[in-house]
Amino acid sequence: MKTIISKLGILLVLFMLSCSSSSDDISDSPPNNDTPPSDPSSYSINLITDSFEGENFVVIGSEGWNFMVAFHSELEGESLSFTVIDGELPVIMEDDMGSRYNIFGTAIDGINEGKQLTPMNAYMGYWFSWGAFFPGLDIFDSNLPVQNQGESVNGSQDWLIPREEVYVGALRDAIPAIDSPQYTNPKDDSFINSIGEKALVIGVCIDNQYKSYPHAILNWHEIVNDEINESYYSVVFCPLTGTATVWNRFIDGEVTTFGVSGFLYNSNVVPYDRKTSSNWSQMLQMCVQGELSSSKTDNLFVLETSIETWSRISTSNRMLSTDTGFNRSYNINPYGSYPTSLTVNFPLNFSDDRLHPKERVLGVIVNEKAKAYRFESFK
Amino acid sequence: MNKYLLSLVVLCIVSNLRTNNPAFSQACCTGGAPLSSNLGIKSYTENALIIDLSYDYNKLDQLYAGSNRLDDSNRERITRSALLRISYPLSKKWTITSILPYVWQEQTVFSSVGNTKQSANGIGDIVLLGQYTLHNSKKHQVLLAAGPKFPTGTVYKRDSEFGLLLPPDLQPGTGSWDGIGALSYSHFGLFRPTLSLHSLLSYRYSFEVGRYNGGQEYRFGNETIVNLGLSDSFVIGNKILNAGLQYKLRHTQQDENNGSNFPNTGGTWMYLVPNLDLQVSPKVKLHANFEMPIHTDVTGTQLVTSYRANIGLNYTINLK
Numbered sequence: 063m064k065t066i067i068s069k070l071g072i073l074l075v076l077f078m079l080s081c082s083s084s085s086d087d088i089s090d091s092p093p094n095n096d097t098p099p100s101d102p103s104s105y106s107i108n109l110i111t112d113s114f115e116g117e118n119f120v121v122i123g124s125e126g127w128n129f130m131v132a133f134h135s136e137l138e139g140e141s142l143s144f145t146v147i148d149g150e151l152p153v154i155m156e157d158d159m160g161s162r163y164n165i166f167g168t169a170i171d172g173i174n175e176g177k178q179l180t181p182m183n184a185y186m187g188y189w190f191s192w193g194a195f196f197p198g199l200d201i202f203d204s205n206l207p208v209q210n211q212g213e214s215v216n217g218s219q220d221w222l223i224p225r226e227e228v229y230v231g232a233l234r235d236a237i238p239a240i241d242s243p244q245y246t247n248p249k250d251d252s253f254i255n256s257i258g259e260k261a262l263v264i265g266v267c268i269d270n271q272y273k274s275y276p277h278a279i280l281n282w283h284e285i286v287n288d289e290i291n292e293s294y295y296s297v298v299f300c301p302l303t304g305t306a307t308v309w310n311r312f313i314d315g316e317v318t319t320f321g322v323s324g325f326l327y328n329s330n331v332v333p334y335d336r337k338t339s340s341n342w343s344q345m346l347q348m349c350v351q352g353e354l355s356s357s358k359t360d361n362l363f364v365l366e367t368s369i370e371t372w373s374r375i376s377t378s379n380r381m382l383s384t385d386t387g388f389n390r391s392y393n394i395n396p397y398g399s400y401p402t403s404l405t406v407n408f409p410l411n412f413s414d415d416r417l418h419p420k421e422r423v424l425g426v427i428v429n430e431k432a433k434a435y436r437f438e439s440f441k
Numbered sequence: 442m443n444k445y446l447l448s449l450v451v452l453c454i455v456s457n458l459r460t461n462n463p464a465f466s467q468a469c470c471t472g473g474a475p476l477s478s479n480l481g482i483k484s485y486t487e488n489a490l491i492i493d494l495s496y497d498y499n500k501l502d503q504l505y506a507g508s509n510r511l512d513d514s515n516r517e518r519i520t521r522s523a524l525l526r527i528s529y530p531l532s533k534k535w536t537i538t539s540i541l542p543y544v545w546q547e548q549t550v551f552s553s554v555g556n557t558k559q560s561a562n563g564i565g566d567i568v569l570l571g572q573y574t575l576h577n578s579k580k581h582q583v584l585l586a587a588g589p590k591f592p593t594g595t596v597y598k599r600d601s602e603f604g605l606l607l608p609p610d611l612q613p614g615t616g617s618w619d620g621i622g623a624l625s626y627s628h629f630g631l632f633r634p635t636l637s638l639h640s641l642l643s644y645r646y647s648f649e650v651g652r653y654n655g656g657q658e659y660r661f662g663n664e665t666i667v668n669l670g671l672s673d674s675f676v677i678g679n680k681i682l683n684a685g686l687q688y689k690l691r692h693t694q695q696d697e698n699n700g701s702n703f704p705n706t707g708g709t710w711m712y713l714v715p716n717l718d719l720q721v722s723p724k725v726k727l728h729a730n731f732e733m734p735i736h737t738d739v740t741g742t743q744l745v746t747s748y749r750a751n752i753g754l755n756y757t758i759n760l761k
Contacts, residue, residue, distance in 0.1 A: 219604065229653065230600065230608045233559055235552040236516060321554060325605065336554055351603075389513050391506040396741055398704035405701035409656025 101126075108440040109146035109155055111135070112202065115428035119182050120144045121202075122154050122165075123424070123440040128262070129367040130424035130435055132182035133167045137174060152375040165365060165375055166267050181363045184426040187345070189434070190406050191303035192425045193414025194328040195345045196432035199425070201416065203439050210412040222350040223327055223343060229408050232324040234334070238388055239285035239296075239321045245273070246383035248369060253278075253384050256393055259370035263381065264306040266364065268293045272376040275299070276369070279382055280306075281397065282390045284331055286382065287311065287319040295362055296320040298344050300331035301397050302407055304422055307344055310360035313337065329408040347427075480540070480643060482586050482625040484574055485530045488760045493526040495728070495753025501744045508738040514551060516744055518610075521545040522565065524753075528572075536572040538586070544594065544613040561598035563613035567591045568621060582627040590619035592650070609652065609659070617650035617661060635674040639685070642667050649697075662694030662707050670714070683718035689732065695740055708739030710746070726755040 105126035112119060118141065123130035131154075135142055143158040152164040161172030167179035192199055198211030219225040248254040254276065263274040268290040275286055280299040287296050294317045299306045311318050318337035325332035330345045340352025347359040365375075384392045395401070406419055417423070423434040485491055502517040503510055521544070528538040542565035550557045570588035577583075594614020598607045609615070623643035631638050647661040670687030688711070695707035716730035732749040739745060 225604065228603075228605055230605050232608065233516075233548055233550045234557040235554065236550045236557075238515060238552065241553075319554075321552075325603075388515070389504075389511040391509075391511075391742060394506065394741065396705060398702065398741065400701075400704065403701050405699045407657070407698060407703075409653045 104441070106441075107146055107148045107151075107154055109144060110202065110435070110439060111144065112433075114200070114426060114433045115431055117182070117428045119426070120155070121182075121184075121424065121426070121435050122146065123435065123437060125437040125440060127151065127367065127371045128260075129165065129365060129371055130184075130186065130437070130440070131165060131167070131365060132184040132424065132426050132435075133163075133179040134182060137169075137177055137179055151371065166363060182426050183347075183361060183428070184424055185305060185307050185364060186366045186422050186424055187303050187305035188419060189417040189421045189423050190410065190413070190419035191305060191328060191330055191345060192423060192432055192434050193416075194410040194412050195330070196425070196427075197412040197414070199414075199432045199434055201423075201434045201436065204416070204436075206416045209414045209416060213412055215411050217350070220351060220355075222348070222355060223346070224411075227327060227409070227411060228332070229326045230324055231326045231408070232322075234324050235321050236324055237282070237284050237322040239287060239319070240279075240283045240382075240386050240388075241287050241319060242387060243286050243288050244383045244385040245380040246385075247379035248274075248373065248381045249379065251381070251383065253392060254369065254381060257369075259373070260368050262366060263369055263372050264297055264299060264308070264364060264366055265372050265375065266290070266295070266297065266308055266362065267376075268295075268362070270377075271380075272378045273380045273382070274369075274372050274376065275382045277301075278395070279384060279386065279392055281395055282388070282392065283386065284322050285320050285333060293362075296333070297364075298331065298333055300329075300344055301395075302326065302400070303328070303330045303345065304401065304420070305330065305345055306364055306366050307347070307359070308362040308364045310362060311335075312360075313354070313357070326408050328410050329406055480538075480568075480570065480586065480621070480623055480641075482570075482572060482584050482623050482641060482643075483528075484577060484582055484584060485528055485536055485757075487530050487533060489530065490758040490760055491526075491528040491755065492758065493524075493528075493753055493755045495524045495526070495751055497522040497524060497749070497751045499746055499749040501746050503737075503745050503747050504742060505737050505739050505745050506742045507740075508736070510737075511742070516551070517549045518744055519545075519547045521547075534574045536574075538568075538570045538572060538588075540568040540570075542566065542594075546611045546613065548611055559600055559607060559611055561607055561611050561613060563595045563598065565594040565613050566615055566619075567593045570621065570623075580629055582625075582629070584625040585623070586625070587620070587622045590617075590621055590645070592616050592618055596652070606653075615647075615650070615661060616652065617659075618648045619661075620646045620648075622646075631671070633673075637672050638670075639672060639687070640667075640669045658699050659703075660697040662696050664691065664693045666691050668714075670716075672716075681720040683720070685716045685718075687714040687716065687730075688712075689714050705739075705741035705743055708737070708743065710734060710738075711736035724757045724759075728753050728755060 107124040110121045118135040119132050121132040144155045146155050147153050153162050154165050156162045159173050161169040161174035163169050169175050169177045197213040198208050215224050217223050257278050262277040265274045271290045275297050281301045285298050294311045296309050296311045318335045320333040323332045323334040333342050338353040340349045340354040343350045349355050349357040425432045499520040504513040523543045525541045530536045544565040545562040547560040568590045570586045572586040575583040596612040596614050596616040625641045628638040643666045645664040649658050649660040652659050667690040668687050670685050672685030675682045691710045693707050696703040712732045713735050714730050714732050718728045720726050729752045737745050
């Protein structure tokens with residue numbers, strides 16, 4: 063009996079050792095995801111003058127300061143040239159008429175003082191999501207052969223996108239949106255201090271009032287329904303595509319709120335409006351199913367950057383607090399190593415492997431086409 | 442003998458824990474019936490067909506981050522399963538067992554803007570086990586079982602409002618082939634003739650499954666379960682009542698998605714499981730158990746079981 067059990071024990075242990083497989087940890091890290099380089103040279107700010115689909119614009123960015131923003135080159139019908147201003151954040155550039163502009167595109171002095179440049183329709187996101195939504199998109203200053211050029215998809219079964227490509231990641235409101243946001247002074251907040259000054263925030267400035275929303279909190283909620291001076295907006299953040307947008311939530315003459323439908327299209331969040339229960343695609347910036355189908359979102363300017371940079375820009379101390387009404391472990395990313403791994407959780411319409419899938423790029427959208435800008439172009 | 446078995450159990454647990462990814466392990470929020478907990482590894486007499494029908498109710502409504510319970514009542518998930526287990530002893534040593542589940546899955550999200558409920562039901566994944574009696578005496582019994590779990594349960598249930606494919610944890614089946622192995626040891630007449638010690642070590646290895654038309658390669662984390670308990674028999678009237686108390690340890694590795702570990706899956710759970718068997722007649726036995734969690738340590742944040750109950754009827758058909 064003892065012999066049998068002894069042999070059996072050895073066999074069982076060997077079996078379990080052989081069966082307990084675990085995947086190798088992915089050790090590669092794409093550039094600039096929450097941990098941008100800290101060497102002084104990376105903190106230089108640079109400016110690119112470019113055109114795309116007949117639009118002329120400037121893109122200003124810095125890897126160390128962790129931001130990229132884009133503005134039309136025209137101001138009140140007049141075409142301007144810009145030069146970068148480095149080392150004076152929030153001031154980032156000067157036009158050929160001598161006016162200087164802050165990171166929100168507002169002229170702060172000179173002949174154009176008080177005037178506002180029009181932001182391009184642009185936001186940050188993981189490279190794979192731009193490749194999936196905008197097949198064949200250009201990458202600025204890249205010689206890599208374009209992939210999936212000319213490809214497109216069609217909607218189906220009352221959806222403007224292929225219904226079979228819409229996946230249920232969770233039930234509606236299982237990821238609860240924040241409807242009564244509370245704010246904290248980041249300097250005095252132990253949680254904000256614990257996530258560090260390199261952590262990313264989504265910054266909003268309306269009527270010279272500033273609010274910011276840390277990714278660390280939005281990873282758990284994805285949407286904040288908020289307002290500044292009766293400007294009603296929703297901050298929408300998708301942790302799977304790394305995209306942040308800010309939408310006007312005054313729709314069809316009525317203020318509404320957005321919630322998380324739990325659906326995913328190209329791994330990207332599909333918010334629903336609570337007035338009509340219509341489903342919207344964040345990255346397509348339009349309603350893709352329901353009563354408001356084909357309505358476009360009214361996008362507000364959004365600045366995604368680090369707490370370090372935001373603290374130099376913002377004159378107020380209103381950062382979203384962990385007092386959300388929900389009990390969550392905000393110091394933990396619920397998606398683990400996802401922001402730096404090669405893995406994409408849900409299927410994509412198109413895969414484009416020119417860049418690391420999780421490299422954060424700025425996508426500039428014109429005429430439903432996109433062009434991507436990389437941090438390395440601003441070195 | 443006891444020292445030997447204890448060493449074996451400890452070795453197996455340690456070996457399994459050692460090979461896990463240190464960061465994460467797997468959740469109980471996977472689709473399908475709770476088969477690993479209902480294997481029913483037992484010794485049966487020849488020339489009999491044993492039919493067991495049981496009903497399992499698993500309520501998950503507690504949100505945990507690691508070993509801390511979060512103050513949240515946002516979600517509830519209920520898995521109900523009807524399990525038909527048929528065992529047929531081929532000889533004194535060999536028994537073949539099949540487990541056929543029917544599963545009802547239900548999930549509700551409670552929100553200030555309205556509740557959302559989704560449900561699905563259907564035939565679950567079928568298990569076929571071959572069981573071998575390694576040793577059987579008046580004092581000791583050692584059984585070994587192994588077999589596959591077939592992906593017979595559907596993974597294509599859709600929601601009624603939009604016709605979208607429901608998430609995997611709401612599907613009656615898992616879609617994956619699994620291999621299950623179990624080792625059972627019983628010591629009868631411990632301190633007194635009717636007191637018995639029972640232990641069961643079971644292990645489930647999951648193979649990769651392609652989801653979303655091959656767009657996602659998913660693998661559920663491997664699962665180890667250890668049961669250790671005592672039971673005693675009492676005569677009440679002309680019936681035999683068997684009462685027991687078990688300690689159950691369940692450990693699952695983290696799931697893998699497209700080759701990477703999937704967050705918020707995996708963990709270690711411990712339960713106390715009181716159970717009762719009532720031998721109503723020589724052929725009919727009623728049984729029930731109730732699982733109470735005593736320790737939970739999950740990877741990331743997960744919805745976990747608040748309680749689980751199982752009742753059943755066991756009927757023996759003599760084939761002589």
